[in-house]
Amino acid sequence: MWRRLSRQAKRRDKSQCQICGDRPGDPYCELHVHHRVPRSEGGSDTLENLITLCDLCHAVVTKRWHGPWFGEAAKWGRAKIEEAREDFVWFILLPDRERRAIQPQVWAEFGVERA
Numbered sequence: 001m002w003r004r005l006s007r008q009a010k011r012r013d014k015s016q017c018q019i020c021g022d023r024p025g026d027p028y029c030e031l032h033v034h035h036r037v038p039r040s041e042g043g044s045d046t047l048e049n050l051i052t053l054c055d056l057c058h059a060v061v062t063k064r065w066h067g068p069w070f071g072e073a074a075k076w077g078r079a080k081i082e083e084a085r086e087d088f089v090w091f092i093l094l095p096d097r098e099r100r101a102i103q104p105q106v107w108a109e110f111g112v113e114r115a
């Protein structure tokens, strides 16, 4: 069930991180499927609640992934990670249409230009 849903989410998101635009094959990019509203906060296992993120963006938005990812990059510091997390969260919670409308701007902020 989850495998099927996550495949569908990745297909809908064109196998691309919906924050930074990375795709598999880009350096260090591994795609994860993330719950926009966490299950622990009542979020559902539905396509609408899922979003494709690369492992780095996932690490930023999900506390659970801070350790694995930022263990090595601790120089960021906790405060900066929290700040970055807040910068991302509003974006992934937008309805798809609004998110897509501003996505190129968000990518541009990360120095990424994608169609």
Ligand SMILES: [Zn+2]
Residues within 6 Å of the ligand: 017, 018, 019, 020, 021, 022, 053, 054, 055, 056, 057, 058
């Ligand atoms: Zn990303």
